[in-house]
Amino acid sequence: MTDYNLLLLPGDGIGTEIMEEVKRVIAWFNDKTDLTFTYEEDLVGGAAYDAHGAAVSDATMEKALSSDAVIFGAVGGPKWDGVPYDVRPEAGLLRLRKDLKLFANLRPAICYPALADASSLKRDVVEGLDILIVRELTGGVYFGEPKEITDIGNGQKRAVDTQVYDTYEIERIAAVAFDLARTRGNKVTSMEKRNVMKSGVLWNEVVTATHKATYKDVELEHMLADAGGMQLVRWPKQFDVIVTDNLFGDMLSDVAAMLTGSLGMLPSAALGAPDPTTGRRKAMYEPVHGSAPDIAGKGIANPIAMIASFAMALRYSFELTRQADLVESAIAAALDKGLRTGDIAEAGAPTVTTVEMGTAILTEM
Amino acid sequence: MTDYNLLLLPGDGIGTEIMEEVKRVIAWFNDKTDLTFTYEEDLVGGAAYDAHGAAVSDATMEKALSSDAVIFGAVGGPKWDGVPYDVRPEAGLLRLRKDLKLFANLRPAICYPALADASSLKRDVVEGLDILIVRELTGGVYFGEPKEITDIGNGQKRAVDTQVYDTYEIERIAAVAFDLARTRGNKVTSMEKRNVMKSGVLWNEVVTATHKATYKDVELEHMLADAGGMQLVRWPKQFDVIVTDNLFGDMLSDVAAMLTGSLGMLPSAALGAPDPTTGRRKAMYEPVHGSAPDIAGKGIANPIAMIASFAMALRYSFELTRQADLVESAIAAALDKGLRTGDIAEAGAPTVTTVEMGTAILTEM
Numbered sequence A, B: 001m002t003d004y005n006l007l008l009l010p011g012d013g014i015g016t017e018i019m020e021e022v023k024r025v026i027a028w029f030n031d032k033t034d035l036t037f038t039y040e041e042d043l044v045g046g047a048a049y050d051a052h053g054a055a056v057s058d059a060t061m062e063k064a065l066s067s068d069a070v071i072f073g074a075v076g077g078p079k080w081d082g083v084p085y086d087v088r089p090e091a092g093l094l095r096l097r098k099d100l101k102l103f104a105n106l107r108p109a110i111c112y113p114a115l116a117d118a119s120s121l122k123r124d125v126v127e128g129l130d131i132l133i134v135r136e137l138t139g140g141v142y143f144g145e146p147k148e149i150t151d152i153g154n155g156q157k158r159a160v161d162t163q164v165y166d167t168y169e170i171e172r173i174a175a176v177a178f179d180l181a182r183t184r185g186n187k188v189t190s191m192e193k194r195n196v197m198k199s200g201v202l203w204n205e206v207v208t209a210t211h212k213a214t215y216k217d218v219e220l221e222h223m224l225a226d227a228g229g230m231q232l233v234r235w236p237k238q239f240d241v242i243v244t245d246n247l248f249g250d251m252l253s254d255v256a257a258m259l260t261g262s263l264g265m266l267p268s269a270a271l272g273a274p275d276p277t278t279g280r281r282k283a284m285y286e287p288v289h290g291s292a293p294d295i296a297g298k299g300i301a302n303p304i305a306m307i308a309s310f311a312m313a314l315r316y317s318f319e320l321t322r323q324a325d326l327v328e329s330a331i332a333a334a335l336d337k338g339l340r341t342g343d344i345a346e347a348g349a350p351t352v353t354t355v356e357m358g359t360a361i362l363t364e365m
């Protein structure tokens, strides 16, 4: 019997609604198994700004640092469009990633068979699709300095963002990608713009060297990021694991997620380095989709990506593989029975609410 | 009767093959109409590197500066993968864009009706698609300084790229987008990452101000660039004109081009500011596709994007609207007759060569 200690950060918009369903899954494990999940709940994003004037408070950061895993909903919404840059909702998410040192973002893009027709792509292009985007998450243009807007006179402003990558940052994310590829299709595609960016040149060089030193058994391919975006649309099944930087990863993983027709279904994990003594890694799990302000408060959001994010926590933070499989099979079974929230229903077909979908998944478990 | 003075830069790979077909179209105009196009031909990219050790020579730059329009093929290929960064084939293209001050890149993404089934997207998603991506082309991370790799000790290197945008750069590209929207669907979607990048914040601010000052009659919408990538895949017909920065434009226009199923068909224009006295703008026209080293030398490349780029030159550099329409209708007519190069043929269907497609288009003219 072990205790697992979670921090739940529902955030804004539909984040609070879908997190309720995760709590029911947690309660199920606490009731029906000998595992014990304890959790605290706290504010992040716009909700934290409204309460504390910061997108994540120092006290919340303390809790995040001492928890085994953070389960994150979604942040942002039109309500906070005008707040100062440093305390905008996204700043909370970015601080969590940076201060927890979650450099490895795993974004699976899977086409659930039951949903192949929900994609805007032809069925044969996406049916059975299963790719994993490994995105660098604590470097690049997201955090490089200078990052500023200055007044340069004559009514002109100058905005500067800086993309910075050091060798070790590229090495460790490449290693994550190669390790994961070994458990899957054994192929890694590295994407950058080495024809334009110096960071692309270094990225390419370090990924190649890491491959040569330790991962020769894994197939490695390099692709320019713009061509990669094209190839994702043309024939996504050519990929197994894609490794790329923070900004390209942001764009490419969104495109990949939308290809599947399963956006409301896709979870993600953000992982730190294993602690040298305990082997434990800091981690945060969150749906790929956002806070969907347009449907917030209506009880109709799809809770699957959020519940699947909790399943990823079971798998990657706690090595509870059987339990992760159980949750994921229950999701698939609920879908097989024909249950659909509005986002994945065919036009005119009956839909279920957030709570009904949660109940169906619990029933399958 | 007027003289138009062109510089043809076929470049590498299929660039040389498809430029031959443009020359035949030019010869047709010189023969059959009272227009006279004179041209010089010169080297760029890998071909220029092999001859002069630079991706574009100073002499070629002189010619480009004094020509009315540059018609550009494609550059690059595995042969030059190992050449020094400053003289890689792409450096020639980038120098032309920068030194000719071609800040406005027009990239139409059109789905030719005859080719709707060639897309990986469902027919109803792309049929009739006609969007225009207006990409900023002389700023951003492509040209910002510092841009360097330095040795920082302990076997570590640090790569830095810098994204820089000044107010006037955003203003002038926004104006191009709004002006073009007025001739089309009257809607502009501006894409950036203001939630992460300061350049995104300034971009958003300046586009909004430009709209308010001069273009209130045009509908303006803002979208985060990652969400924009998603929306392009989900329902591209929601867009009319998209305006975005150099790097996002690179990615998004490639995704948009691939959606159409017509990649080998899409032209682009890179335009400078109108000269205050003559009103003439410097310009360069090039296919959206690349040098396709895998099929180079076989005589099977699709010349349509290249010929359509020449048609764009007729339209945007010389205001020869009727003649541009003539070329574009001839392309559509050749397609309607069922002629297909390999890239746009259905599996197993008969294909024509580069020259045969060129001949068919000339016959239609």
Ligand SMILES: CC(C)[C@H](C(=O)O)[C@@H](O)C(=O)O
Pocket (backbone or CB within 6 Å): A090, A093, A094, A250, B195, B196, B226
């Ligand atoms: C909300 C935003 C800051 C974030 C990002 O850009 O990383 C989001 O788009 C994501 O992909 O998780």
Ligand SMILES: CC(C)[C@H](C(=O)O)[C@@H](O)C(=O)O
Pocket (backbone or CB within 6 Å): A195, A196, A226, B090, B093, B094, B250
């Ligand atoms: C060849 C390369 C430098 C170029 C770019 O990145 O701009 C190309 O991808 C393009 O889109 O024209």
